[in-house]
Amino acid sequence: MGSDMFQQQLTDAATRIEARLMAALAECADQPVTHAMRYAVSGGKRLRGFLVIEGAALYGIAPEQSVHAAAAIEALHAYSLVHDDLPCMDDDDLRRGQPTVHVKWDDGTAVLVGDALQTLAFDLLARPEAHPDAGVRIDLVASLARASGIEGMVLGQARDIAAETAGRVLTLDEITELQANKTGALIRWSAEAGARLGQADIAPLSAYATALGLAFQIADDILDVEGDAEKTGKRVQKDAEAGKATFVSLLGLDGAKARARALVQEAEAALSPFGAQADALRQAARFVIARET
């Protein structure tokens, strides 16, 4: 599969996921908070949703079916961004090239928007259209709760804040573990969701996702150094300014790039049982370290 075809697939998935999210929000009351929710879930690469849809395809599940779980993870990811951007958290005023929710509306609206987007994620997974089997739906809910809560994403965020507050520079092992929770857990859930929808063993996709999640974060750290605020749509060189340990500060720029490439090979190797069927996921792994945003 060529890179152009992959880009087309990524765009198609993004369009489908956005339509699902907008349909869910169209049912809601006409309030500023609803408008702000629509704004918060607009745009973005939809990489996590793409992983859900392509992972599910390996088990013969059509995108019309997997789009609900894909929309759920994008709602959850959007909640985490809206709250992360708050002045009392990372204090960012630019996201996907647009003013962040608390800048365009206000802090209180941003808190509510994040809260309601988290709820929407579980709502979308719990609805019968997500999967006809209640056992599969509850498996998706339970695993997403673990991935995103105090044993997953929030734990990573908490450790990040704790290190910053203490003014302590993390070691490579510590930052690897922190990122495995902070960004890795949702990426892992996304790639594993297809196997859950297919009621299959999650192990092969899990190995792919673990390598992919870490490669993704290393690429983020590289982008923070080499990236262009205009292309990334967010503030860059934040970590260096804050004196934070990153994969780049710990491994050097070349070392970080080499590690990311090795992880992508590892991710691709984990897909070997699926043959050519998994080409889109292979391309996704390469995309993760080649992206400019």
Add this chain to the structure above:
Amino acid sequence: MGSDMFQQQLTDAATRIEARLMAALAECADQPVTHAMRYAVSGGKRLRGFLVIEGAALYGIAPEQSVHAAAAIEALHAYSLVHDDLPCMDDDDLRRGQPTVHVKWDDGTAVLVGDALQTLAFDLLARPEAHPDAGVRIDLVASLARASGIEGMVLGQARDIAAETAGRVLTLDEITELQANKTGALIRWSAEAGARLGQADIAPLSAYATALGLAFQIADDILDVEGDAEKTGKRVQKDAEAGKATFVSLLGLDGAKARARALVQEAEAALSPFGAQADALRQAARFVIARET
């Protein structure tokens, strides 16, 4: 059933629910955010959890079983309080007689604590111990998502903020609808959960819960006027200071009290199919308008 026996049942339920929440949090990493989560879920009347446990008892479900759903609604309620108390929301520094989470820790920690408590609520409902049947668990998750999200609690909060921002004083109909979402939806979910756990028709408990939820909010407004900050453990006379419409400002103090009493009678009447078995829920309805906190 006497009022003393009711108080004992309420205390027993609170103890059981707190133990469940602490057990869930004991599994989590030793981080400030975990400590703050424990703090946020400590104390309180546990009225919502009590409604779950007593509603479930009507369908022959033991408290050992219903405590998981009871703990879930208390985690969700605690999340809403932590976020509501933030400076960018209601800006309260006192809750249950103690400093609020953002005062004792900081705003960022309070955002994360609320986020993780919401996730914990869905996590607790999704675990097999909440109910052996996955269909019942997903029904609990789906209904809680509807009750707490942009079609329920958050919608009520959003309407409250919108009215305040516009400096508009709401009518009685508007405030009744607002409160049916803002506080009513979680109380309704709590009282209906027993029927969901029992795989029974939710209608009888739903009628009880709707009347109870409104009585609860009217009583809150009365407490805001007549209450004592020391007893309530929170700031009082906030609404009058803010010039906000309340049931008291719209109906007068005597009118509000009469309306609350009528709603309690309505709630009690809805329980007639259950006979003496529902005495604890009848007492709960009387307690709601007689409480001092």
